[in-house]
Amino acid sequence: MARLLALIRKEFLALLRDKASRMVLVGPPLIQLLVFSYAATFDLNNIPFVVINEDPGAAGREMVARFAGSPSFRQVATLPSTEGVAALIDRRAALLAVHVDRDFSRNLARGRPASLQIVIDGRNSNTAAIALSYVSDIVLRFNAEWAAGHGGASAPAVLDVRAWYNPNLLSRWFVVPGIVGLLTFVVTILVSGLSVVRERESGTFDQLLVTPYRPWEILLGKAAPGFLIGAVEAAVIAAVAVFWFGVPMVGSLVALAIGLALFLVSAIGIGLMISAIAATQQQGLLGAFLFLVPAIILSGFATPIANMPRAVQYVTYANPMRYFMVILRGTFLEGDGVGDLLGQYWPLALLGVASMTAATLLVRRRMV
Amino acid sequence: MNTRRLGGLILKESMQILRDPSALGIAFVLPLFLLLLFGYGVSLNAEHVPVGVVVEHPNPQTEPFVATLRRSRYFDVRPLRSLGEARTAMARREIGSFVWLRGDFARQTLGDGPASIGVVVNGVDANTARLVQGYLTQSWQIWLAQLQQQQQAGTAAFPVAMQPRIWFNPALRSRDYLVPGLIAVIMTLIGALLTALVVAREWERGTMEALMASPVTMAEILVGKLLPYFVLGMGGMALSVVLAQTVFAVPLRGSLLVLIGVSALYLLVALGMGLLISSVARNQFVAGQIAVVVTFLPAFILSGFIFDLRSMPLVIQIITHILPARYFVSSLQTVFLAGNVWPVILPDAAVLAAMAAFFFGVTLWRSHKRLD
Numbered sequence: 001m002a003r004l005l006a007l008i009r010k011e012f013l014a015l016l017r018d019k020a021s022r023m024v025l026v027g028p029p030l031i032q033l034l035v036f037s038y039a040a041t042f043d044l045n046n047i048p049f050v051v052i053n054e055d056p057g058a059a060g061r062e063m064v065a066r067f068a069g070s071p072s073f074r075q076v077a078t079l080p081s082t083e084g085v086a087a088l089i090d091r092r093a094a095l096l097a098v099h100v101d102r103d104f105s106r107n108l109a110r111g112r113p114a115s116l117q118i119v120i121d122g123r124n125s126n127t128a129a130i131a132l133s134y135v136s137d138i139v140l141r142f143n144a145e146w147a148a149g150h151g152g153a154s155a156p157a158v159l160d161v162r163a164w165y166n167p168n169l170l171s172r173w174f175v176v177p178g179i180v181g182l183l184t185f186v187v188t189i190l191v192s193g194l195s196v197v198r199e200r201e202s203g204t205f206d207q208l209l210v211t212p213y214r215p216w217e218i219l220l221g222k223a224a225p226g227f228l229i230g231a232v233e234a235a236v237i238a239a240v241a242v243f244w245f246g247v248p249m250v251g252s253l254v255a256l257a258i259g260l261a262l263f264l265v266s267a268i269g270i271g272l273m274i275s276a277i278a279a280t281q282q283q284g285l286l287g288a289f290l291f292l293v294p295a296i297i298l299s300g301f302a303t304p305i306a307n308m309p310r311a312v313q314y315v316t317y318a319n320p321m322r323y324f325m326v327i328l329r330g331t332f333l334e335g336d337g338v339g340d341l342l343g344q345y346w347p348l349a350l351l352g353v354a355s356m357t358a359a360t361l362l363v364r365r366r367m368v
Numbered sequence: 369m370n371t372r373r374l375g376g377l378i379l380k381e382s383m384q385i386l387r388d389p390s391a392l393g394i395a396f397v398l399p400l401f402l403l404l405l406f407g408y409g410v411s412l413n414a415e416h417v418p419v420g421v422v423v424e425h426p427n428p429q430t431e432p433f434v435a436t437l438r439r440s441r442y443f444d445v446r447p448l449r450s451l452g453e454a455r456t457a458m459a460r461r462e463i464g465s466f467v468w469l470r471g472d473f474a475r476q477t478l479g480d481g482p483a484s485i486g487v488v489v490n491g492v493d494a495n496t497a498r499l500v501q502g503y504l505t506q507s508w509q510i511w512l513a514q515l516q517q518q519q520q521a522g523t524a525a526f527p528v529a530m531q532p533r534i535w536f537n538p539a540l541r542s543r544d545y546l547v548p549g550l551i552a553v554i555m556t557l558i559g560a561l562l563t564a565l566v567v568a569r570e571w572e573r574g575t576m577e578a579l580m581a582s583p584v585t586m587a588e589i590l591v592g593k594l595l596p597y598f599v600l601g602m603g604g605m606a607l608s609v610v611l612a613q614t615v616f617a618v619p620l621r622g623s624l625l626v627l628i629g630v631s632a633l634y635l636l637v638a639l640g641m642g643l644l645i646s647s648v649a650r651n652q653f654v655a656g657q658i659a660v661v662v663t664f665l666p667a668f669i670l671s672g673f674i675f676d677l678r679s680m681p682l683v684i685q686i687i688t689h690i691l692p693a694r695y696f697v698s699s700l701q702t703v704f705l706a707g708n709v710w711p712v713i714l715p716d717a718a719v720l721a722a723m724a725a726f727f728f729g730v731t732l733w734r735s736h737k738r739l740d
Contacts, residue, residue: 027661117531119532122534125537127676142527155512157485161488282390290394308410
């Protein structure tokens with residue numbers, strides 16, 4: 001036991017000895033946490049739009065006023081006709097154009113359907129879809145109020161929409177818990193991915209091998225720094241998420257901690273596998289990168305797994321981050337306890353055992 | 369510059385790339401993988417969303433509404449018996465939303481109404497939740513319009529009909545905007561990350577000093593390093609364009625020449641950044657980290673590739689202005705989807721050119737033949 005502790009101590013010293021390496025463990029995750037948390041949002045709050053109002057009546061003005069008054073929209077120009085619209089949208093000065101035609105008020109007054117034309121820049125399709133849903137909300141509200149105020153038939157049934165777990169549909173509540181997993185994953189893979197190969201490159205790994213340590217002990221020593229650093233980093237980022245970004249934490253902390261521990265073990269196992277295969281530090285780094293990029297994209301961090309084709313969805317089952325994302329969002333937002341997350345725990349545990357075993361075998365193979 | 373010496377350096381550099389499987393992985397495998405992933409795998413368009421439907425008293429009034437949901441290609445309707453069952457299904461993540469028609473639905477719609485259709489969405493993924501909400505609203509409108517036609521009611525339930533026209537991407541396929549933006553990510557990988565690592569390795573191993581001791585000039589060393597990676601980067605772009613056009617059917621409405629020109633400018637900026645990073649860090653681990661933080665991640669997150677820049681807080685928006693990826697992605701999306709819109713492309717190209725000049729100037733100024 002004392003022997004093992006000495007080894008773990010040595011691993012920590014090797015990692016933290018160098019000032020640049022120490023900085024790299026603290027600086028980038030911190031910058032990423034702040035920048036991502038603020039930047040990674042799908043919410044729109046500043047949609048620039050142009051108005052073309054050809055309607056002389058009051059209804060057209062009322063319609064335009066509803067857009068101008070909405071906090072999500074920002075009027076950038078008013079045009080007399082549709083002529084200049086294309087230029088404004090082409091150069092991205094406006095995302096959408098609201099066109100009220102000449103007969104708008106007249107049609108409304110006669111009970112005929114009045115049309116409101118919306119032209120929207122579809123270059124970013126997600127932005128366009130979200131902006132259209134905002135426009136649709138405004139038009140629906142206008143309709144309901146017009147019908148109520150002018151004795152029209154009201155709709156026989158209306159939608160009463162509630163969003164559970166995130167009532168105001170804030171992107172940030174979705175993204176920030178995900179970042180806890182993302183940054184922990186990156187740091188853990190990097191630290192463990194370079195651990196073995198660094199010693200092999202400098203030749204000290206052979207020295208380690210001639211000591212009485214058994215392979216699993218050496219690996220345990222290599223795994224310890226990744227585990228501790230990953231755990232501390234995750235805890236700090238989770239605290240920032242709650243206390244700085246105001247993301248609620250309604251579930252069980254114990255459930256999160258269990259998930260984190262299992263996740264770290266499987267991530268370290270993968271990192272050690274990369275480290276055992278790589279011949280140089282550069283290969284270790286690039287290997288870690290080659291694994292990380294697809295793993296992050298296929299984790300459900302930014303785009304839902306449910307939208308992926310069936311075959312790709314099967315691939316995600318081998319990705320530890322996939323399960324941790326569910327655990328994070330479950331404990332932060334949905335109020336999950338240990339019992340709710342068993343379905344995420346066991347695949348993580350399985351992946352951990354598999355990757356650790358594979359790493360041990362790979363290191364042993366490298367020895368002979 | 370001596371062409372024979374330069375040729376030798378380029379040959380050496382190319383052999384180094386071809387020999388190392390990890391460099392080949394970053395240069396060829398990862399770009400291909402990313403393209404396939406973003407072309408086929410990743411999508412922001414939700415279809416066949418599992419939606420639970422709880423109908424307390426099924427009757428001729430509720431049936432048409434449920435049928436409308438069933439016909440929508442966006443939904444995969446799961447009938448549920450009770451509200452409790454819906455709650456359980458939500459907690460188990462089997463459904464992301466449910467619709468609840470109360471027992472008095474028929475009486476309310478036929479009588480003095482309006483009946484309230486309960487809709488609950490799981491808001492955790494706010495973006496998907498908002499899209500699903502939009503699809504449900506669409507179905508509701510279709511149902512109302514049909515109802516009206518049957519009853520031949522005099523007044524319209526929708527006094528104002530919205531007529532949206534979506535330019536550049538009428539079907540709102542997320543692939544059409546993700547694949548062009550991906551070219552920026554791929555060129556950043558090759559231009560900045562790979563170059564930074566490779567040059568840092570030369571410093572770390574001391575082979576840079578060996579190069580300096582030889583008669584080659586600093587300019588020759590730099591050009592010898594850059595040319596192979598420039599070719600790799602343009603190759604990555606060519607691959608992306610071919611795949612985008614053939615496999616993913618992304619339109620290219622602008623001219624290919626403009627696309628190549630802007631891409632070459634961006635690649636120069638990326639290479640310049642890679643060189644500068646490696647000459648500052650001179651250590652692979654640190655150079656790799658810096659390259660990821662200042663080049664790769666911004667190309668992903670702060671470029672408009674996935675997240676719209678206009679929604680970001682002002683401070684972040686200002687930061688994006690000093691990052692080259694932003695200008696490239698803006699031009700890419702425009703050239704692919706909108707065409708040669710000069711008021712977008714010319715300013716972007718000018719900024720990229722200025723940035724390229726800046727990075728090369730600083731790198732040249734920093735890298736005299738000097739061993740410190």
